[in-house]
Amino acid sequence: MRRTSLAAGIVFFVFSLTVIAASWSLEYYSFIGPGPGFFPFWLSLVLGLLSVVWIVQILRSTPKSWKGTGEERLFPRGTALFRLLIIVGALCFMIIFMEPLGFQLSMFAFMIFLLIVLGQVKILTTLIIAASSSFGLFKVFTMLLDVQLPHAAIPFLAGIGL
Amino acid sequence: MAALHDLLMGFSVALAPGNLLYAFLGSSLGTLIGVLPGIGPAAGTALLIPLTARLDPTGAIIMLTAIFYGTQYGGTITSILLNVPGEAASAITCIDGHKMALKGRAGAALSIAAIGSFIGGLFATIALVFLAGPLTKVALEFGPVEFFALMVLGISLMMGLAGKSMVKALMMGILGLLLAMVGMDPVRGAPRFTFGRMELMDGLNFVPVIMGLFGLSDILENAEESLDSTKSAKVGSLIPSREEVKDSVGPIARGSLMGTILGLIPGMTGSMASFLSYSMEKKISKHPERFGEGAVEGVAGPETANNAHANGALIPLFTLGIPASPTVAVLMGAFLMNGLIPGPFLFKENPQLVWGVIASFFIGNVILLILNLPLIGVWVKMLKIPYSILFAVILAFMVIGAYGVENSVFDVFIMLLFGVLGYVFKKFDFPMAPMILTLILGPTMERSLRRSLEMSQGDFSILFASPIAAGLLTASLIVLITSALRVFPGTRKKVPSGSGSDRRK
Numbered sequence: 123m124r125r126t127s128l129a130a131g132i133v134f135f136v137f138s139l140t141v142i143a144a145s146w147s148l149e150y151y152s153f154i155g156p157g158p159g160f161f162p163f164w165l166s167l168v169l170g171l172l173s174v175v176w177i178v179q180i181l182r183s184t185p186k187s188w189k190g191t192g193e194e195r196l197f198p199r200g201t202a203l204f205r206l207l208i209i210v211g212a213l214c215f216m217i218i219f220m221e222p223l224g225f226q227l228s229m230f231a232f233m234i235f236l237l238i239v240l241g242q243v244k245i246l247t248t249l250i251i252a253a254s255s256s257f258g259l260f261k262v263f264t265m266l267l268d269v270q271l272p273h274a275a276i277p278f279l280a281g282i283g284l
Numbered sequence: 285m286a287a288l289h290d291l292l293m294g295f296s297v298a299l300a301p302g303n304l305l306y307a308f309l310g311s312s313l314g315t316l317i318g319v320l321p322g323i324g325p326a327a328g329t330a331l332l333i334p335l336t337a338r339l340d341p342t343g344a345i346i347m348l349t350a351i352f353y354g355t356q357y358g359g360t361i362t363s364i365l366l367n368v369p370g371e372a373a374s375a376i377t378c379i380d381g382h383k384m385a386l387k388g389r390a391g392a393a394l395s396i397a398a399i400g401s402f403i404g405g406l407f408a409t410i411a412l413v414f415l416a417g418p419l420t421k422v423a424l425e426f427g428p429v430e431f432f433a434l435m436v437l438g439i440s441l442m443m444g445l446a447g448k449s450m451v452k453a454l455m456m457g458i459l460g461l462l463l464a465m466v467g468m469d470p471v472r473g474a475p476r477f478t479f480g481r482m483e484l485m486d487g488l489n490f491v492p493v494i495m496g497l498f499g500l501s502d503i504l505e506n507a508e509e510s511l512d513s514t515k516s517a518k519v520g521s522l523i524p525s526r527e528e529v530k531d532s533v534g535p536i537a538r539g540s541l542m543g544t545i546l547g548l549i550p551g552m553t554g555s556m557a558s559f560l561s562y563s564m565e566k567k568i569s570k571h572p573e574r575f576g577e578g579a580v581e582g583v584a585g586p587e588t589a590n591n592a593h594a595n596g597a598l599i600p601l602f603t604l605g606i607p608a609s610p611t612v613a614v615l616m617g618a619f620l621m622n623g624l625i626p627g628p629f630l631f632k633e634n635p636q637l638v639w640g641v642i643a644s645f646f647i648g649n650v651i652l653l654i655l656n657l658p659l660i661g662v663w664v665k666m667l668k669i670p671y672s673i674l675f676a677v678i679l680a681f682m683v684i685g686a687y688g689v690e691n692s693v694f695d696v697f698i699m700l701l702f703g704v705l706g707y708v709f710k711k712f713d714f715p716m717a718p719m720i721l722t723l724i725l726g727p728t729m730e731r732s733l734r735r736s737l738e739m740s741q742g743d744f745s746i747l748f749a750s751p752i753a754a755g756l757l758t759a760s761l762i763v764l765i766t767s768a769l770r771v772f773p774g775t776r777k778k779v780p781s782g783s784g785s786d787r788r789k
Contacts, residue, residue: 130712134455141462141477148476155737158469158476161730162462169458176451196711202508209507209679213500213700216683220693229683233676240507241672251673255680268338269688 124180126196131177138170208240224274224284229256287413290639297640298647303346306339307644310347311651314354317371319362319663323678324371325355326611326720327499330491331681333618334688341622342637348618349641350648352611353405353594356554357652360397360587361663364390365519373554373590376562380575380582385518387578391660392524396580397587398656400536404592405649407540408547412599412642416631419603423628428739429746431605432732433756435725438606440760442551443718444767452714460719463488464726471734483694490617490724492686492699497716498610499682500703503675505710519664522657524580532584535565539588546589547596550608553717557593558586595645601626602638605728610720617724 141162148159198206212232219228233252237243243251263269274280297303317328329351336344359374364381377397384393426434443453466477467487478484524532539561546552546560565585566575575582597608598615605627607613619626624634631638656663686699709716722729740746748754 127712130708144477148474149472151742153741155742156734158472158474162465162476165458165461165465169455169462172451172455172458176449176455179451198508205507206504209504210700210704213679213683213696213703217693217697217700220683220687220696225687229680232683233680236676236679237673241670241676243670243673247673251677255677259680259684263684263688267335269334269684270691271684271687272691272693 123196124183124185127180128177131173131180134173135170135177138166138173141166142170205240208236212236221272222275224279225271226256226260227274227279227284229259232256287417290635291413291643293636294639294641294643295646297342297636298346298643303343303640303644304647306343306347307350307648308651310350311354311357311648311655313347314351314356315358315361315652315655315663316666317351318355318358318360318374319666320358320674320678324498324502325352326614327495327497327502327682328355329611329614329618330494331499331685333491333614333621334685336618337688341624342640344622345615345619345624345637345641346644346648348615349598350644350651352615353591353645353648354652355611356405356591356594357398357401357656358663359590360401361394361656361660362667364393364397364583365664366667371554373558373593374587375555376558376586377583379562380577380579383576383578384580384583388518388520389528389578390518391520391522392528393580393583394519394660395522395524395657396528396532396584398653400532400539400584400588401591401656402649402653403536404540404543404588404590405595405652406646408544408592408595408599409642409645409649411544411596412602412645415599416603416638416642419599420628420631423604424632426628426752427750428732428735429750429753430756432729432736433747433750433753433760434604434606435729435732437756437760437763438550438600438608439718439722439725439729440763441549442721444551444763448713450764450768452712453718456709456714456716457718457722460722461726461729463493463719464723464730470727470731471738481694483690483692487727488698488723489689489695490614490720491689492695493702493723494610494614494617494720495682495686496699496702496704497706497709497720499678500699501706501710503678504703504707506671506675519660522660528580531580535561535581535585536588538564539585540592543589543592543594544596547593547608548599550600550606550721551717552593553609554590554593554597558590561585561589595649598645602630602642603628605630607721607724610717613720613724620724 145159145163145166148162149157150159150163151157212235216228216232230252233255234248237248237251260271263271274284298307313332317323317325323331329348332351333348336347339347355371356373359369359371360377360381363369363374363377364385367378367382369375369378381393381397384390439457443450443457464487466484468474468485469476475485542561542564543557546557562582562585565581566572569575569581597612600606600608601612601616605616605625607616616626624630624637682699683696686695687693689695706716736746737744747757
């Protein structure tokens with residue numbers, strides 16, 4: 123936990139340095155007052171200083187005070203990590219395939235995958251929920267609520283109404 | 285009297301059939317969000333913003349505010365029946381509420397909580413009606429300098445009260461401000477940190493950011509544990525005994541006052557209001573040993589306080605344009621998306637809308653009382669949906685919600701990115717409320733400050749030239765210093781934080 127927190131402090135510090143560097147490319151000050159780069163520069167500078175304060179706090183803390191906050195408590199391993207990655211992976215799938223396959227087909231696959239792999243839900247229940255969350259919600263949102271969800275970009279799929 | 289006249293005009297708007305329907309839909313959806321574990325009020329309200337995209341601004345705001353205060357009612361049901369808070373503000377109710385349920389008094393606990401929430405909500409709304417005039421009168425005198433100072437005070441209070449570490453709260457606040465800088469510069473129109481992407485030209489959309497930080501991060505955290513659902517206690521009779529009613533009168537009265545006052549202070553969350561109410565009731569009780577064993581005062585006080593807080597938190601938003609909590613910040617975003625700038629000018633330029641929305645709070649609270657007492661069985665049935673199904677359905681709605689704001693897959697990516705970031709922030713115990721507040725207030729704050737500096741041709745002393753601004757900035761400094769002093773002496777002990785966030789709230 124202590125080492126991971128230190129690493130996080132360093133990440134924040136590096137991030138603030140990057141924003142400081144990026145702010146330099148923007149106009150800092152003009153005759154009418156601060157330019158677009160003024161606030162990002164000062165804010166990232168303060169963020170950098172705060173990261174240093176946090177790092178110092180971690181370094182100054184006694185190892186005893188970290189007892190009971192082991193590395194295993196911070197990020198999961200094994201099955202818990204697998205479940206987490208499944209959700210992130212499924213969302214990545216949606217991001218990549220929502221436009222080419224259309225909302226209905228991609229959401230149907232997304233729901234089936236999550237409910238079977240993660241939820242371990244029975245096949246019939248899975249199919250009903252997946253169909254209502256994909257084809258059903260598509261109809262509700264596009265026809266009743268006027269929220270546009272993507273149709274498939276692939277002509278064949280678009281042709282059959284997906 | 286002018287306030288009452290305005291309120292009557294508001295009722296003529298709120299009682300229009302369409303607006304009544306939106307208040308009903310908002311209250312029902314809010315209760316549902318409160319009932320369902322895995323989605324809190326901020327993410328829930330953000331998630332439902334696309335539903336209101338095609339409504340007229342009055343209907344959209346009536347529905348979204350009803351969702352917001354409806355979540356406070358719904359959260360109680362799971363606290364009492366399952367010992368799992370539907371949202372953080374109802375967490376303290378688990379202690380005595382669930383004990384009452386185990387003794388077969390769940391129905392009485394739910395009734396007292398619903399009646400307390402109703403009275404608390406009404407009390408705070410009446411306070412809004414009478415405070416609106418004087419507060420907007422003061423705020424109308426404000427120029428960009430004073431508004432900037434007011435926003436600094438709001439953010440300082442939020443940072444001072446958020447989390448255990450002042451440094452982390454400040455880091456998150458600044459991160460939110462930096463994220464608010466993405467997009468076109470509000471004064472000169474120059475693109476900043478857009479990485480050449482057209483989607484970022486208008487800035488980061490707050491809806492997918494909030495859904496990621498508050499909604500997806502919760503689902504990811506819950507996914508670490510098995511996805512089994514919990515067994516609900518039986519509701520039983522809804523009618524409280526005479527003794528229970530007698531014991532609840534005082535806590536409800538005190539909870540209404542305390543919640544409304546705390547709602548006015550940025551950074552004071554609903555959970556703080558319910559926790560403080562619980563502590564106060566225990567302290568002044570003649571039988572403090574009953575607390576933790578199913579004392580009805582431990583349900584009545586906190587539940588009244590959190591609902592009074594929810595409605596009270598709308599007072600600074602409506603009158604000054606300052607959101608007091610992350611969910612109110614989401615509402616502020618919804619106002620902005622509808623082309624409305626919350627604050628004193630809204631009362632002047634759009635009185636029908638403002639008073640219509642305020643009047644709808646009275647109606648919404650009555651609807652919620654009906655939804656939570658005679659219709660309690662419907663919500664109990666909802667609790668039977670296993671989390672192994674619920675999480676996937678919530679994810680499906682999140683994808684639609686994120687996509688629906690701008691019809692862009694990029695926003696789904698932003699939701700995923702901030703979901704993962706939110707999960708990591710929770711692990712390190714970084715408070716997310718300051719980040720959301722600064723993300724939404726950032727552009728207005730920068731615009732106010734840069735306009736002030738343009739007026740003074742870059743001279744920063746303009747910030748202290750106005751006595752109001754000087755007073756507000758001094759107060760901000762005092763808040764930050766006292767909060768820092770409160771934290772720093774114990775630094776050596778306080779740094780370790782671990783993954784201390786609530787599980788399956």
